[in-house]
Amino acid sequence: MSKPLILGLTGSIGMGKSTVAAMFADLGVPVFDADAEVRRMQGPGGELLPAIEEAFPGSTGPEGVERQKLGAQVFGDPAALARLESIVHPAVRELREDFLRNNAHAPMVLFDIPLLFEKTDIEGIDKVVVVSAPAEVQRARVLARPDMTEAKFADILALQMPDGEKRARAHFVIDTGLPLDETRRQVEELVDKLKAQLR
Numbered sequence: 009m010s011k012p013l014i015l016g017l018t019g020s021i022g023m024g025k026s027t028v029a030a031m032f033a034d035l036g037v038p039v040f041d042a043d044a045e046v047r048r049m050q051g052p053g054g055e056l057l058p059a060i061e062e063a064f065p066g067s068t069g070p071e072g073v074e075r076q077k078l079g080a081q082v083f084g085d086p087a088a089l090a091r092l093e094s095i096v097h098p099a100v101r102e103l104r105e106d107f108l109r110n111n112a113h114a115p116m117v118l119f120d121i122p123l124l125f126e127k128t129d130i131e132g133i134d135k136v137v138v139v140s141a142p143a144e145v146q147r148a149r150v151l152a153r154p155d156m157t158e159a160k161f162a163d164i165l166a167l168q169m170p171d172g173e174k175r176a177r178a179h180f181v182i183d184t185g186l187p188l189d190e191t192r193r194q195v196e197e198l199v200d201k202l203k204a205q206l207r
């Protein structure tokens with residue numbers, strides 16, 4: 009049976025993963041969005057709600073997980089975060105396997121995984137693509153988001169592998185500190201190059 013080339017896309021908070029994943033999708037590459045799947049499973053009626061409510065009483069409601077509240081409980085507390093991850097990550101892994109089965113005939117697929125280096129079993133991922141922009145660009149983008157504070161940004165950064173290390177481990181780096189058109193051109197070039205190698 010044919011198997012697609014599996015690309016893993018990652019990058020630190022606010023570096024532009026979602027934006028770049030959408031560029032791959034525009035080029036016809038099937039994208040598995042780990043974060044979107046997590047949000048769906050934590051949203052209204054989501055299958056993870058009972059387990060999360062049991063582990064973190066009061067953290068869910070009619071709208072699903074109260075993300076602000078749960079984030080405040082886990083981002084500064086490694087044991088609590090590990091507990092949440094032990095609920096969320098196995099469910100994500102299963103969905104990723106389904107996605108792969110459903111796209112077995114595509115030439116390549118992209119896994120958009122925020123914590124690819126930190127938390128994911130990267131066996132099975134053929135090439136890692138890292139999105140990266142200068143730290144001050146990242147900082148400005150993140151602090152412009154509603155509900156973001158300096159303290160929360162600092163806690164999250166501390167949980168993530170430094171950008172320099174991610175770049176060093178990447179097979180390919182996409183520069184997201186540039187105007188969107190230029191980033192898009194880099195994505196197009198990469199997809200063309202990979203397709204040519206697959207022929």
Ligand SMILES: CC(C)(COP(=O)(O)OP(=O)(O)OC[C@H]1O[C@@H](n2cnc3c(N)ncnc32)[C@H](O)[C@@H]1O)[C@@H](O)C(=O)NCCC(=O)NCCS
Pocket residue numbers: 020021022042043046073074075076078079082089092093096100122123164167168
């Ligand atoms: C605690 C939750 C509800 C907070 O949600 P909220 O919308 O406030 O934040 P969001 O999910 O957008 O994350 C903000 C930033 O923190 C990072 N982050 C999220 N979870 C983790 C984690 N387990 N370890 C390190 N960084 C993390 C994200 O990559 C992102 O850069 C949510 O982050 C969560 O459920 N996290 C645990 C599950 C997980 O590991 N998700 C990552 C994708 S698989």
Ligand SMILES: Nc1ncnc2c1ncn2[C@@H]1O[C@H](COP(=O)(O)OP(=O)(O)OP(=O)(O)O)[C@@H](O)[C@H]1O
Pocket residue numbers: 019020021022023024025026027028043122149183184185186187188189191
């Ligand atoms: N060249 C570029 N490449 C990517 N994003 C860019 C670029 N220029 C500006 N941006 C903007 O930067 C923001 C990046 O946010 P995005 O949600 O894609 O990041 P993310 O890495 O997925 O974030 P998180 O880790 O928090 O989920 C978007 O608002 C996007 O429009």
